[in-house]
Amino acid sequence: MQYSNEMKIIFPNKSSNEGFARVAVAAFAAQLDLTVEEMSDIKTAVSEAVTNAIVHGYENLKGYITVECKILDNTIEITVNDSGHGIADVEKARQPLYTSRPELERSGMGFTVMETFMDEVSVTSALGVGTTVTMKKRISPKE
Amino acid sequence: MKLEKTGGILIVRLDGELDHHYATKIREAVDGAVMVGDVRKIIFDFTGVGFMDSSGIGTLMGRYKLMQTLGGSVGVFGISPRLDKLLSMSGIKKIISIYNSEKEAVGGVS
Ligand SMILES: Nc1ncnc2c1ncn2[C@@H]1O[C@H](COP(=O)(O)OP(=O)(O)O)[C@@H](O)[C@H]1O
Ligand SMILES: [Mg+2]
Helix, strand or coil: CCCCEEEEEEEECCCCHHHHHHHHHHHHHCCCCCCHHHHHHHHHHHHHHHHHHHHHHCCCCCCEEEEEEEEECCEEEEEEEECCCCCCCHHHHCCCCCCCCHHHCCCCCHHHHHHHHCCEEEEEEECCCEEEEEEEEECCCCC | CEEEEECCEEEEEEEEEECHHHHHHHHHHHHHHHHHCCCCEEEEEEEEEEEECHHHHHHHHHHHHHHHHCCCEEEEECCCHHHHHHHHHHCHHHCCEEECCHHHHHHCCC
């Protein structure tokens, strides 16, 4: 597929990088003509996926997170990958309010937030291999 | 973040971006202040919060549980329409009070 633009960033699983990932993706996405609302949607979804990679994916491991963004026509596709623990049951994990870590004060709303703010969310995961979350958002044409 | 305690009410003035990174700091600071004693109600001032993800929901839920064990309550004010949308998704608005102003929050009218 011929993307009109793309970027990739790789960073270690430090929680201070959650903010970095949001800002980096927002700066890249700004080449599309986004409303403030659309920009917030993207930042929130990225924050959820990257936080999951840090909190659940790597938990007490050390590793790198890759965030890729691709623009094709009016769609932005964002992929967040970790090489961490993986998810045993993706369907269960995606249910609203499900969290495997209530003691860490996770709300279980991360996937629901991604699904609400993006048009498509797909998850591929394997235990001991890692997790990849791919999210797509179509940007509405502006006058 | 600024904490102000007056007459059993702890006001927590949040600023910046409420993500998982900031949430762990809020938890530490607020629970520390509550453990010192004499807090009946925690009020979060969201006026300065420009961004929030689901970590904010977890933080409020956690403080609600803490105050429940102590027989107290949690309230918030300064919620933007976007934050309101996030809070509505989780059902947390059923257990904590959302106020229109600081005055209302401190006065306890919901
Ligand atoms: N990158 C990941 N690696 C491993 N497990 C994950 C990952 N992302 C999500 N999960 C699992 O899916 C569950 C639900 O995720 P989410 O909806 O974001 O809720 P929360 O993060 O609040 O627990 C998590 O509790 C965790 O068990
Ligand atoms: Mg999450």
